[in-house]
Amino acid sequence: MTHARPSSESRLTAAFSNTEPSRPPIWLMRQAGRYLPEYRQVRAQAGSFLNLCYNPKLATEVAMQPIRRFDLDASILFSDILVVPHGLGQDVRFEEGVGPLLTPIGSAKDYAGFDISKMLDKLSPVYETVDRMRTELPKDISLIGFTGAPWTVATYMLEGRSTREFMTAKTWAYARQEEFAPLIDLLIEAISAHLLAQVKAGADVLQIFDTWAGIFDDWGFENWVEKPIAAVIRKVKALHPHIPILVFTRNAGVRFDGLAARLGADGLSLDCMVPLDWARDVMQPQTLIQGNLDPIVLRIGGEGMERSLSRILTALRGGRYIFNLGHGILPQTPPEHVEQLVSFVRNYPE
Ligand code: CP3
Numbered sequence: 607m608t609h610a611r612p613s614s615e616s617r618l619t620a621a622f623s624n625t626e627p628s629r630p631p632i633w634l635m636r637q638a639g640r641y642l643p644e645y646r647q648v649r650a651q652a653g654s655f656l657n658l659c660y661n662p663k664l665a666t667e668v669a670m671q672p673i674r675r676f677d678l679d680a681s682i683l684f685s686d687i688l689v690v691p692h693g694l695g696q697d698v699r700f701e702e703g704v705g706p707l708l709t710p711i712g713s714a715k716d717y718a719g720f721d722i723s724k725m726l727d728k729l730s731p732v733y734e735t736v737d738r739m740r741t742e743l744p745k746d747i748s749l750i751g752f753t754g755a756p757w758t759v760a761t762y763m764l765e766g767r768s769t770r771e772f773m774t775a776k777t778w779a780y781a782r783q784e785e786f787a788p789l790i791d792l793l794i795e796a797i798s799a800h801l802l803a804q805v806k807a808g809a810d811v812l813q814i815f816d817t818w819a820g821i822f823d824d825w826g827f828e829n830w831v832e833k834p835i836a837a838v839i840r841k842v843k844a845l846h847p848h849i850p851i852l853v854f855t856r857n858a859g860v861r862f863d864g865l866a867a868r869l870g871a872d873g874l875s876l877d878c879m880v881p882l883d884w885a886r887d888v889m890q891p892q893t894l895i896q897g898n899l900d901p902i903v904l905r906i907g908g909e910g911m912e913r914s915l916s917r918i919l920t921a922l923r924g925g926r927y928i929f930n931l932g933h934g935i936l937p938q939t940p941p942e943h944v945e946q947l948v949s950f951v952r953n954y955p956e
Contacts, residue, residue, distance in 0.1 A: 618679045618748040619810060621928050622850050622872055622894050630919075630927045632951050633680035633750070634944070635854075635875075636934030637672040642941055644671050655700040656692070659685050662734040669739055673747065675941065676948045680748040680811070681739060683804065685732050687754030687815055690796055691763050693725035710766035710774070714785040717763075722796050726803055733807040740808030751809030753800050755816035755853075756793035756834035763789070772821055779822075779830050790834050798841035805846050813852040813875070814838065817933075820857025820877075827861055832868055839870040852896060856933065866893035878932030882921035890925030898932040899947075905936050907943035912950055919954050 617631040639645055648668050652658035659665060669684040688706050692698040694717075697709040711717055740749050753759075761775040762768075769775075778786040801812055819831045839851055854875035858865065866874055873894035876885055880898055889895050903914045919929075929951050935944070 616679070616746050616748045616810065618928065619850060621926060624926065629952065629954075629956075630923055630929045631679035632929040632948060633678050633682065633748075634672075634935055634947075635682075635931050637676075637678065637682065637944075638668045638684050639935060640937035641935055641939040641944075642671055642675070655686070656689075656698070659689055660731040662731050662738050665731075665735040666738040666742060669735070670742060672944075673743070676944055677952060678747070678948065680750050681743055682750040682813070683732070683736055683739065683752060683809065685735070685752070687752075687759055688762055689729055689732060690725070690754065690759055690793070690800055693728040693800075694720040694722070694792075694796060695724065696720075696763060705768045706762060708762055708766045711763050711789070714788065717789055717792065720792060720796075722792075722799050725796055726799060729800065729803070733803050736804050736807035736809055748810045749808060750811045750813055750852075751801060751804030751807075752813045752815060753797045753838075755814050755819070755831070755855075756790045756797060756838070757830045758816050758818045759793055759797070760786075760789060760830075761818050772818070776821075776826075779826055790830065794834050794837045794841070798838050801838070801842050802845060805842070805849055809849075811850045811852065812842065813854060814871075816853065816855045819855035820859065824861070827858070831855060831858075832861075832865070835871075836869050843870065852894075852928075863888055864892065873926070873928070875930060876932065880932075882917060886921050886925060890922070890927070894926035894928065895922065896928040896930045898930070901931050901933050901936050901939070904931065904943055904947060905939045907940065907946060911943065911947065915947065915950050915954075919951065923954075 621631050645668050648664050649658055652661055652664050665684040669681050673681050688698050699707050701707050736751060743749055761772060764775045764778055814835055816831055835853060850872040852873045852875055853869055853871045856877045873896055876895050876897035878898050878900040885895055899914060899918060903911050
Protein backbone atom coordinates (compact mmCIF):
# COMPACT_ATOMS: atom_id res chain seq x y z
CA MET A 607 0.00 0.00 0.00
CA THR A 608 1.31 3.46 -0.75
CA HIS A 609 0.70 6.71 0.98
CA ALA A 610 -2.87 7.75 0.21
CA ARG A 611 -2.45 11.47 -0.37
CA PRO A 612 1.11 12.48 -1.11
CA SER A 613 1.65 16.22 -1.04
CA SER A 614 4.74 16.44 -3.20
CA GLU A 615 4.24 20.19 -3.53
CA SER A 616 4.85 20.78 0.15
CA ARG A 617 7.99 22.58 1.29
CA LEU A 618 8.08 20.48 4.45
CA THR A 619 8.15 17.10 2.70
CA ALA A 620 10.68 18.46 0.17
CA ALA A 621 13.10 19.19 3.04
CA PHE A 622 13.62 15.46 3.63
CA SER A 623 15.37 15.00 0.31
CA ASN A 624 16.58 18.52 -0.37
CA THR A 625 20.35 18.72 -0.37
CA GLU A 626 20.53 22.45 -1.14
CA PRO A 627 17.79 24.15 0.81
CA SER A 628 17.87 27.93 0.73
CA ARG A 629 14.85 28.64 2.89
CA PRO A 630 14.05 26.08 5.57
CA PRO A 631 10.41 25.16 6.12
CA ILE A 632 9.00 26.13 9.49
CA TRP A 633 6.40 24.94 11.99
CA LEU A 634 6.39 25.12 15.79
CA MET A 635 5.70 22.49 18.40
CA ARG A 636 2.50 23.45 20.27
CA GLN A 637 1.69 26.07 17.66
CA ALA A 638 -1.98 25.74 18.60
CA GLY A 639 -2.72 26.49 22.23
CA ARG A 640 -3.20 28.82 25.16
CA TYR A 641 -0.86 31.60 23.99
CA LEU A 642 -3.52 32.44 21.36
CA PRO A 643 -6.60 34.32 22.64
CA GLU A 644 -8.74 32.73 19.92
CA TYR A 645 -7.68 29.29 21.24
CA ARG A 646 -8.71 30.19 24.79
CA GLN A 647 -12.10 31.23 23.47
CA VAL A 648 -12.77 27.92 21.66
CA ARG A 649 -11.31 25.99 24.59
CA ALA A 650 -13.83 27.70 26.93
CA GLN A 651 -16.65 26.86 24.52
CA ALA A 652 -15.59 23.18 24.49
CA GLY A 653 -15.72 22.97 28.31
CA SER A 654 -12.84 20.57 28.86
CA PHE A 655 -9.59 19.97 27.02
CA LEU A 656 -10.57 16.37 26.18
CA ASN A 657 -13.95 17.55 24.85
CA LEU A 658 -11.99 19.84 22.55
CA CYS A 659 -9.75 16.95 21.43
CA TYR A 660 -12.82 14.81 20.61
CA ASN A 661 -14.77 17.54 18.79
CA PRO A 662 -13.61 17.40 15.12
CA LYS A 663 -15.11 20.76 14.24
CA LEU A 664 -13.56 22.65 17.15
CA ALA A 665 -10.27 20.70 17.06
CA THR A 666 -9.92 21.57 13.35
CA GLU A 667 -10.69 25.19 14.14
CA VAL A 668 -7.93 25.48 16.77
CA ALA A 669 -5.43 23.65 14.54
CA MET A 670 -6.16 26.17 11.76
CA GLN A 671 -5.78 29.24 14.00
CA PRO A 672 -1.95 29.45 13.83
CA ILE A 673 -2.09 28.76 10.08
CA ARG A 674 -4.35 31.78 9.57
CA ARG A 675 -2.15 34.03 11.69
CA PHE A 676 1.35 32.96 10.64
CA ASP A 677 3.13 31.89 7.45
CA LEU A 678 3.80 28.28 8.52
CA ASP A 679 4.53 25.23 6.35
CA ALA A 680 2.71 22.64 8.43
CA SER A 681 -0.29 22.17 10.63
CA ILE A 682 -0.14 19.62 13.45
CA LEU A 683 -3.22 17.63 14.39
CA PHE A 684 -4.90 19.06 17.45
CA SER A 685 -5.05 16.24 20.00
CA ASP A 686 -2.86 14.97 22.84
CA ILE A 687 -0.50 12.06 23.50
CA LEU A 688 -2.80 10.94 26.34
CA VAL A 689 -5.76 10.10 24.08
CA VAL A 690 -4.07 6.69 23.63
CA PRO A 691 -4.36 5.59 27.29
CA HIS A 692 -7.80 7.24 27.41
CA GLY A 693 -8.89 5.34 24.30
CA LEU A 694 -7.50 2.10 25.76
CA GLY A 695 -9.75 2.47 28.80
CA GLN A 696 -7.70 4.33 31.42
CA ASP A 697 -9.31 7.15 33.35
CA VAL A 698 -7.71 10.41 32.08
CA ARG A 699 -8.63 14.01 32.83
CA PHE A 700 -6.95 17.39 32.61
CA GLU A 701 -7.14 19.69 35.59
CA GLU A 702 -6.75 23.44 35.21
CA GLY A 703 -3.38 24.54 36.57
CA VAL A 704 -2.30 20.95 37.31
CA GLY A 705 -2.13 19.14 33.96
CA PRO A 706 -3.07 15.55 33.23
CA LEU A 707 -4.42 13.30 35.98
CA LEU A 708 -4.83 9.57 35.35
CA THR A 709 -5.88 6.75 37.65
CA PRO A 710 -2.44 5.10 37.77
CA ILE A 711 -1.87 1.54 36.69
CA GLY A 712 -0.72 -0.35 39.78
CA SER A 713 -0.24 -3.84 38.36
CA ALA A 714 -0.68 -5.91 35.19
CA LYS A 715 -4.34 -6.58 35.98
CA ASP A 716 -5.07 -2.86 35.57
CA TYR A 717 -4.21 -2.99 31.86
CA ALA A 718 -5.36 -6.56 31.16
CA GLY A 719 -8.68 -5.36 29.69
CA PHE A 720 -7.20 -2.68 27.42
CA ASP A 721 -8.39 -3.23 23.88
CA ILE A 722 -6.94 -1.65 20.72
CA SER A 723 -10.02 -2.05 18.51
CA LYS A 724 -12.12 -0.29 21.16
CA MET A 725 -9.46 2.44 21.27
CA LEU A 726 -9.71 2.96 17.52
CA ASP A 727 -13.51 3.32 17.85
CA LYS A 728 -13.22 5.74 20.71
CA LEU A 729 -10.60 7.80 18.87
CA SER A 730 -12.62 8.01 15.64
CA PRO A 731 -13.29 11.76 16.24
CA VAL A 732 -9.52 12.30 16.19
CA TYR A 733 -9.27 10.65 12.76
CA GLU A 734 -12.24 12.70 11.61
CA THR A 735 -10.29 15.81 12.68
CA VAL A 736 -7.36 14.71 10.49
CA ASP A 737 -9.72 14.24 7.56
CA ARG A 738 -11.34 17.66 8.06
CA MET A 739 -7.99 19.36 8.46
CA ARG A 740 -6.64 17.82 5.24
CA THR A 741 -9.72 19.07 3.39
CA GLU A 742 -9.41 22.60 4.78
CA LEU A 743 -5.64 22.99 4.48
CA PRO A 744 -4.05 24.29 1.29
CA LYS A 745 -2.21 21.50 -0.56
CA ASP A 746 1.25 22.94 0.06
CA ILE A 747 0.78 22.93 3.83
CA SER A 748 1.65 19.56 5.36
CA LEU A 749 -0.54 17.88 7.92
CA ILE A 750 1.50 16.36 10.74
CA GLY A 751 -0.08 13.48 12.63
CA PHE A 752 1.48 12.55 15.98
CA THR A 753 1.63 10.29 18.98
CA GLY A 754 3.55 9.94 22.20
CA ALA A 755 6.25 7.26 22.23
CA PRO A 756 5.61 4.12 24.33
CA TRP A 757 7.95 5.22 27.14
CA THR A 758 6.59 8.76 27.59
CA VAL A 759 2.98 7.53 27.42
CA ALA A 760 3.84 4.76 29.93
CA THR A 761 5.26 7.32 32.41
CA TYR A 762 1.88 9.06 32.57
CA MET A 763 0.00 5.74 32.78
CA LEU A 764 2.15 4.60 35.72
CA GLU A 765 2.71 7.88 37.57
CA GLY A 766 -0.79 9.22 36.98
CA ARG A 767 0.53 12.74 36.42
CA SER A 768 3.55 14.84 35.45
CA THR A 769 6.54 14.09 37.69
CA ARG A 770 10.18 15.02 38.17
CA GLU A 771 11.49 11.81 39.68
CA PHE A 772 9.81 9.03 37.65
CA MET A 773 10.16 6.76 40.69
CA THR A 774 7.22 4.50 39.80
CA ALA A 775 7.88 4.38 36.05
CA LYS A 776 11.59 3.70 36.59
CA THR A 777 10.80 1.03 39.16
CA TRP A 778 8.73 -0.75 36.52
CA ALA A 779 11.41 -0.21 33.85
CA TYR A 780 14.29 -1.54 35.96
CA ALA A 781 12.72 -3.90 38.49
CA ARG A 782 9.26 -4.99 37.33
CA GLN A 783 10.01 -5.94 33.74
CA GLU A 784 7.63 -8.92 33.74
CA GLU A 785 4.81 -6.37 33.98
CA PHE A 786 6.53 -3.47 32.19
CA ALA A 787 7.58 -5.27 28.96
CA PRO A 788 4.00 -6.43 28.16
CA LEU A 789 2.73 -2.88 28.82
CA ILE A 790 5.31 -1.48 26.37
CA ASP A 791 4.36 -4.19 23.84
CA LEU A 792 0.70 -3.21 24.17
CA LEU A 793 1.64 0.45 23.64
CA ILE A 794 3.72 -0.42 20.56
CA GLU A 795 0.62 -2.03 19.04
CA ALA A 796 -1.76 0.74 20.13
CA ILE A 797 0.50 3.59 19.04
CA SER A 798 1.21 2.00 15.64
CA ALA A 799 -2.53 1.50 15.06
CA HIS A 800 -3.16 5.12 16.10
CA LEU A 801 -0.55 6.42 13.63
CA LEU A 802 -1.82 4.18 10.82
CA ALA A 803 -5.36 5.49 11.36
CA GLN A 804 -4.03 9.05 11.06
CA VAL A 805 -2.21 8.26 7.81
CA LYS A 806 -5.38 6.66 6.45
CA ALA A 807 -7.30 9.82 7.37
CA GLY A 808 -4.82 12.07 5.51
CA ALA A 809 -1.71 12.81 7.62
CA ASP A 810 1.31 13.58 5.36
CA VAL A 811 4.09 13.42 7.96
CA LEU A 812 4.24 11.85 11.44
CA GLN A 813 6.01 12.94 14.61
CA ILE A 814 6.62 10.71 17.63
CA PHE A 815 7.09 12.60 20.92
CA ASP A 816 9.36 11.00 23.54
CA THR A 817 9.52 13.97 25.88
CA TRP A 818 10.97 11.92 28.75
CA ALA A 819 13.58 10.00 26.71
CA GLY A 820 16.43 11.84 28.43
CA ILE A 821 15.97 10.52 31.95
CA PHE A 822 17.46 7.05 31.35
CA ASP A 823 20.93 5.52 31.51
CA ASP A 824 22.11 3.92 28.27
CA TRP A 825 20.54 0.51 29.02
CA GLY A 826 17.19 2.16 29.74
CA PHE A 827 17.46 4.34 26.65
CA GLU A 828 18.24 1.42 24.38
CA ASN A 829 15.52 -0.86 25.71
CA TRP A 830 12.66 1.49 26.55
CA VAL A 831 13.22 4.42 24.15
CA GLU A 832 14.96 3.09 21.06
CA LYS A 833 13.59 -0.43 20.68
CA PRO A 834 9.91 0.50 21.17
CA ILE A 835 10.11 3.50 18.80
CA ALA A 836 11.94 1.38 16.20
CA ALA A 837 9.17 -1.23 16.50
CA VAL A 838 6.46 1.40 15.99
CA ILE A 839 8.24 2.81 12.93
CA ARG A 840 8.67 -0.69 11.42
CA LYS A 841 4.94 -1.30 11.77
CA VAL A 842 3.97 2.00 10.18
CA LYS A 843 6.55 1.73 7.38
CA ALA A 844 5.44 -1.84 6.60
CA LEU A 845 2.20 -0.31 5.28
CA HIS A 846 3.40 3.19 4.31
CA PRO A 847 7.09 2.95 3.43
CA HIS A 848 7.26 6.54 2.17
CA ILE A 849 5.59 8.45 4.98
CA PRO A 850 8.22 10.71 6.61
CA ILE A 851 8.55 10.08 10.36
CA LEU A 852 10.16 12.60 12.73
CA VAL A 853 11.13 11.66 16.27
CA PHE A 854 11.55 13.98 19.27
CA THR A 855 13.66 12.23 21.91
CA ARG A 856 14.17 15.16 24.23
CA ASN A 857 17.56 15.45 25.97
CA ALA A 858 19.01 12.36 24.28
CA GLY A 859 22.49 13.94 24.32
CA VAL A 860 25.21 11.87 22.67
CA ARG A 861 22.59 9.18 21.96
CA PHE A 862 21.41 11.40 19.07
CA ASP A 863 24.50 10.19 17.19
CA GLY A 864 23.37 7.37 14.89
CA LEU A 865 19.85 7.47 16.35
CA ALA A 866 17.88 8.05 13.12
CA ALA A 867 19.36 4.88 11.61
CA ARG A 868 18.77 2.85 14.78
CA LEU A 869 15.12 4.00 14.84
CA GLY A 870 14.47 3.89 11.10
CA ALA A 871 13.36 7.55 11.38
CA ASP A 872 13.50 10.15 8.59
CA GLY A 873 14.40 13.04 10.87
CA LEU A 874 15.13 14.02 14.47
CA SER A 875 13.77 16.94 16.44
CA LEU A 876 16.65 18.31 18.54
CA ASP A 877 16.18 19.86 21.98
CA CYS A 878 17.73 23.22 22.90
CA MET A 879 20.81 21.67 24.53
CA VAL A 880 22.22 20.14 21.34
CA PRO A 881 25.27 22.22 20.25
CA LEU A 882 24.79 23.76 16.81
CA ASP A 883 28.26 22.89 15.45
CA TRP A 884 27.76 19.28 16.45
CA ALA A 885 24.27 19.25 14.97
CA ARG A 886 25.70 20.50 11.66
CA ASP A 887 28.85 18.36 11.55
CA VAL A 888 27.61 15.10 13.06
CA MET A 889 23.82 15.02 12.78
CA GLN A 890 23.00 16.65 9.45
CA PRO A 891 25.12 14.26 7.37
CA GLN A 892 23.16 11.43 9.03
CA THR A 893 19.60 12.74 8.83
CA LEU A 894 17.24 15.69 8.57
CA ILE A 895 17.09 17.69 11.77
CA GLN A 896 14.52 19.97 13.26
CA GLY A 897 14.98 22.53 16.02
CA ASN A 898 16.15 23.94 18.31
CA LEU A 899 15.26 27.43 19.59
CA ASP A 900 14.65 27.61 23.34
CA PRO A 901 10.90 28.38 23.82
CA ILE A 902 11.88 30.82 26.58
CA VAL A 903 13.83 32.82 24.00
CA LEU A 904 10.66 33.00 21.89
CA ARG A 905 8.80 34.24 24.94
CA ILE A 906 11.51 36.93 25.42
CA GLY A 907 11.38 37.99 21.74
CA GLY A 908 13.12 41.11 20.43
CA GLU A 909 16.77 41.35 19.43
CA GLY A 910 17.83 38.65 21.89
CA MET A 911 15.65 36.21 19.99
CA GLU A 912 16.95 37.43 16.64
CA ARG A 913 20.56 36.82 17.72
CA SER A 914 19.64 33.24 18.71
CA LEU A 915 17.82 32.77 15.41
CA SER A 916 20.84 34.00 13.43
CA ARG A 917 23.11 31.54 15.21
CA ILE A 918 20.74 28.64 14.49
CA LEU A 919 20.07 29.57 10.86
CA THR A 920 23.73 30.24 10.08
CA ALA A 921 24.70 26.85 11.48
CA LEU A 922 21.93 24.63 10.15
CA ARG A 923 20.48 26.12 7.01
CA GLY A 924 23.06 24.49 4.73
CA GLY A 925 21.86 20.94 5.40
CA ARG A 926 18.62 19.01 5.65
CA TYR A 927 16.66 21.19 8.03
CA ILE A 928 13.22 22.21 9.30
CA PHE A 929 13.07 25.23 11.58
CA ASN A 930 11.37 24.52 14.93
CA LEU A 931 11.70 25.06 18.66
CA GLY A 932 13.57 22.73 21.02
CA HIS A 933 10.29 22.15 22.93
CA GLY A 934 6.71 23.44 22.75
CA ILE A 935 5.57 27.10 22.78
CA LEU A 936 4.94 28.34 26.33
CA PRO A 937 1.44 29.59 27.19
CA GLN A 938 2.83 33.01 28.25
CA THR A 939 4.34 33.68 24.78
CA PRO A 940 3.10 36.88 23.10
CA PRO A 941 1.70 35.94 19.64
CA GLU A 942 3.60 38.95 18.17
CA HIS A 943 6.86 37.18 19.01
CA VAL A 944 5.76 34.22 16.91
CA GLU A 945 5.00 36.64 14.09
CA GLN A 946 8.48 38.18 14.50
CA LEU A 947 10.11 34.74 14.52
CA VAL A 948 8.36 33.49 11.39
CA SER A 949 9.14 36.61 9.42
CA PHE A 950 12.79 36.58 10.59
CA VAL A 951 13.23 32.96 9.48
CA ARG A 952 11.44 33.61 6.18
CA ASN A 953 13.45 36.71 5.34
CA TYR A 954 16.88 35.62 6.57
CA PRO A 955 19.31 36.61 3.83
CA GLU A 956 20.65 33.76 1.68
O1 CP3 B 1 -0.13 22.43 18.58
C1 CP3 B 1 0.26 21.27 18.87
O2 CP3 B 1 1.45 21.00 19.08
C2 CP3 B 1 -0.73 20.12 18.80
C3 CP3 B 1 -1.27 19.57 19.97
C4 CP3 B 1 -0.48 18.95 21.10
C5 CP3 B 1 -0.91 19.07 22.45
N1 CP3 B 1 -0.13 18.28 23.23
C6 CP3 B 1 -2.02 19.93 22.89
C7 CP3 B 1 -2.15 20.28 24.31
C8 CP3 B 1 0.63 18.10 21.11
C9 CP3 B 1 1.52 17.66 19.95
C10 CP3 B 1 0.83 17.66 22.46
C11 CP3 B 1 1.88 16.71 22.86
C12 CP3 B 1 2.05 16.39 24.28
N2 CP3 B 1 1.10 16.29 25.25
C13 CP3 B 1 3.30 16.01 24.85
C14 CP3 B 1 4.60 15.85 24.10
C15 CP3 B 1 5.27 17.12 23.74
C16 CP3 B 1 5.73 17.97 24.90
O3 CP3 B 1 5.21 19.10 25.01
O4 CP3 B 1 6.59 17.52 25.66
C17 CP3 B 1 3.07 15.76 26.21
C18 CP3 B 1 4.12 15.33 27.24
C19 CP3 B 1 1.68 15.94 26.45
C20 CP3 B 1 0.95 15.71 27.73
C21 CP3 B 1 0.30 16.94 28.22
N3 CP3 B 1 -0.78 17.55 27.62
C22 CP3 B 1 0.64 17.69 29.38
C23 CP3 B 1 1.78 17.35 30.32
C24 CP3 B 1 -0.25 18.75 29.44
C25 CP3 B 1 -0.33 19.77 30.54
C26 CP3 B 1 0.67 20.82 30.43
C27 CP3 B 1 0.11 21.95 29.61
O5 CP3 B 1 0.82 22.46 28.73
O6 CP3 B 1 -1.03 22.31 29.90
C28 CP3 B 1 -1.11 18.67 28.30
C29 CP3 B 1 -2.20 19.60 27.95
C30 CP3 B 1 -2.25 20.15 26.55
N4 CP3 B 1 -1.94 19.48 25.40
C31 CP3 B 1 -2.71 21.46 26.20
C32 CP3 B 1 -2.64 21.54 24.79
C33 CP3 B 1 -3.05 22.70 23.93
C34 CP3 B 1 -3.21 22.52 27.16
C35 CP3 B 1 -4.55 22.13 27.66
C36 CP3 B 1 -5.54 23.24 27.82
O7 CP3 B 1 -5.82 23.99 26.87
O8 CP3 B 1 -6.07 23.35 28.92
